[in-house]
Amino acid sequence: MLSVTNLTAGYRRDHDVLTRISITLTPGRIVGVQGPSGCGKSTLIRVLALLHPPRSGDLRLDGETVRRFRYAAPAAQRRRVGVVFQHPRAAADPRHTLRRIVSAHLPAGAPGTETDRLAELVGLTPDLLDRRPHEVSDGQLQRACLARTLGADPRYLLCDEMTAMLDASSAAALVHLIKAQVEHHGRGALMVSHDSALLDACCDETVQWHDLGGPPAAPTGR
Amino acid sequence: MGEAMGESVTGGRLKEWRPGGRRRPGGAARRGAAVSARARVVASAAVLVPLVAVVAVLPLVAGDAATGTVDYDAVRLAPGTGHLMGTDDSGRDVLVRAALGARVSLVIAVACAVAATVLGTVVGAVSGAAGGVIDATVMRLVDGLNAVPHLLLGILIVALYRGSLVAVIASIALTHWTTVARIVRAEVLSLRSRPYIDAAISGGASRLMVLTRHLLPAVAPQAALAAVLLLPHAVWHETALSFLGLGLPPHLPSLGTMVADSRDDVLLGAWWTIAAPAGLLVAVTLAVAGLAGWWRDRLVPRRRSELAL
Numbered sequence: 361m362l363s364v365t366n367l368t369a370g371y372r373r374d375h376d377v378l379t380r381i382s383i384t385l386t387p388g389r390i391v392g393v394q395g396p397s398g399c400g401k402s403t404l405i406r407v408l409a410l411l412h413p414p415r416s417g418d419l420r421l422d423g424e425t426v427r428r429f430r431y432a433a434p435a436a437q438r439r440r441v442g443v444v445f446q447h448p449r450a451a452a453d454p455r456h457t458l459r460r461i462v463s464a465h466l467p468a469g470a471p472g473t474e475t476d477r478l479a480e481l482v483g484l485t486p487d488l489l490d491r492r493p494h495e496v497s498d499g500q501l502q503r504a505c506l507a508r509t510l511g512a513d514p515r516y517l518l519c520d521e522m523t524a525m526l527d528a529s530s531a532a533a534l535v536h537l538i539k540a541q542v543e544h545h546g547r548g549a550l551m552v553s554h555d556s557a558l559l560d561a562c563c564d565e566t567v568q569w570h571d572l573g574g575p576p577a578a579p580t581g582r
Numbered sequence: 583m584g585e586a587m588g589e590s591v592t593g594g595r596l597k598e599w600r601p602g603g604r605r606r607p608g609g610a611a612r613r614g615a616a617v618s619a620r621a622r623v624v625a626s627a628a629v630l631v632p633l634v635a636v637v638a639v640l641p642l643v644a645g646d647a648a649t650g651t652v653d654y655d656a657v658r659l660a661p662g663t664g665h666l667m668g669t670d671d672s673g674r675d676v677l678v679r680a681a682l683g684a685r686v687s688l689v690i691a692v693a694c695a696v697a698a699t700v701l702g703t704v705v706g707a708v709s710g711a712a713g714g715v716i717d718a719t720v721m722r723l724v725d726g727l728n729a730v731p732h733l734l735l736g737i738l739i740v741a742l743y744r745g746s747l748v749a750v751i752a753s754i755a756l757t758h759w760t761t762v763a764r765i766v767r768a769e770v771l772s773l774r775s776r777p778y779i780d781a782a783i784s785g786g787a788s789r790l791m792v793l794t795r796h797l798l799p800a801v802a803p804q805a806a807l808a809a810v811l812l813l814p815h816a817v818w819h820e821t822a823l824s825f826l827g828l829g830l831p832p833h834l835p836s837l838g839t840m841v842a843d844s845r846d847d848v849l850l851g852a853w854w855t856i857a858a859p860a861g862l863l864v865a866v867t868l869a870v871a872g873l874a875g876w877w878r879d880r881l882v883p884r885r886r887s888e889l890a891l
Contacts, residue, residue: 408783410784425609438785441784451777451778455800464781465785574811
């Protein structure tokens with residue numbers, strides 16, 4: 361279980377982006393969070409992915425309390441939570457080929473066939489793997505980013521407006537893929553979006569952003 | 583816009599309307615002229631750099647006998663058939679000696695540029711990637727080092743280890759790595775908060791992995807450019823040190839020692855003793871700076887106007 365209680369986080373010293381947020385992810389379920397732009401959804405994802413240290417709050421990952429973030433967190437712990445970012449262009453190193461991007465999170469010494477398997481899973485044809493990010497479309501690049509995230513075999517998948525940059529068919533394909541991953545591999549997923557139709561279509565439950573805050577007794581998304 | 587659309591409806595002239603219509607007539611031609619002038623600079627630099635390299639290798643081909651031969655029967659000979667650029671106060675061929683000097687100066691310049699770039703890249707990348715107190719401390723140290731005049735600090739280092747090639751290289755490299763460190767740090771700072779770095783951290787990457795896989799490859803072009811821009815600067819620095827008598831030992835001719843030696847000869851009317859080393863010095867620096875400027879324009883195109891050489 362990946363849960364956070366009473367989370368407060370922010371970037372500037374005098375301003376909190378998140379105040380007393382609580383949410384819980386369980387393996388095998390997709391939780392959707394709907395909120396307007398700029399409400400702090402991405403910050404919540406960053407904290408849950410151990411990429412941003414919160415000011416206060418209790419973050420628990422499979423029973424362990426997380427106290428260290430970014431590089432300080434143990435690599436195995438970081439790998440348990442995978443993130444798919446909103447902008448695939450920004451989330452892929454422009455100097456790397458798609459093959460390198462897809463294989464980036466595979467365990468050291470993994471055979472090359474693993475990369476091909478991941479690429480096939482997300483629907484990338486082999487000829488795309490030798491291209492660089494500027495030579496493929498947003499949809500193809502987002503597929504590569506999702507494949508990279510799955511390479512670490514994370515128990516939790518955090519999707520930050522994953523389909524915002526994509527056309528309808530790519531978005532549908534990726535959402536189906538996430539659903540399949542959750543169903544067949546027992547991963548827990550958090551889908552964050554402002555698109556309520558998308559969340560209703562794929563999530564086991566959807567929570568509104570303003571329902572996440574408030575006192576600890578407030579709905580936690582379970 | 584309304585007028586243009588009106589014309590397009592009535593006379594089908596939409597194709598002739600251009601958003602840049604306010605530009606002065608002849609602007610394109612003038613820009614073309616500027617481009618070709620720039621192309622000429624780059625082309626001449628591209629010819630000059632290999633030429634200087636050949637000249638620098640010339641003494642190797644000619645052999646030491648031709649370079650070091652002292653001939654008191656041929657002191658201060660004017661340029662002519664025997665000696666293309668004349669001879670100096672010891673009867674040595676000025677052109678061959680200047681070529682040898684250019685070689686020594688270039689070797690020093692390349693060594694300085696490489697050493698300063700490696701040191702600057704490592705310090706800048708580590709400082710930028712580490713952030714926090716480490717970054718603040720390192721950058722204040724860099725500021726402090728920058729506050730001391732480079733030549734003064736260089737003179738101090740050379741004075742400690744007088745007359746050695748390594749001391750000259752160290753004195754220039756140790757005073758110039760700070761520029762590279764600043765460039766690399768700024769680049770690393772702008773990169774380290776990118777989502778793809780976050781993605782790498784999320785995948786379990788260590789600081790070293792992020793540095794070697796993402797940050798260093800990204801700053802490499804900037805660092806390499808800084809190295810090339812350092813070359814002409816290092817040549818002048820070495821010349822200045824040698825001119826002050828603090829550079830190389832007298833038997834090693836560098837462009838700086840030759841300019842220093844020729845001061846008395848020039849007063850005696852032997853202008854050619856300074857012409858060859860000074861000409862090579864100017865040619866080397868202009869050619870390398872011309873190529874470096876062209877490369878920088880390609881790397882940072884939006885700053886083209888500021889950087890025109």
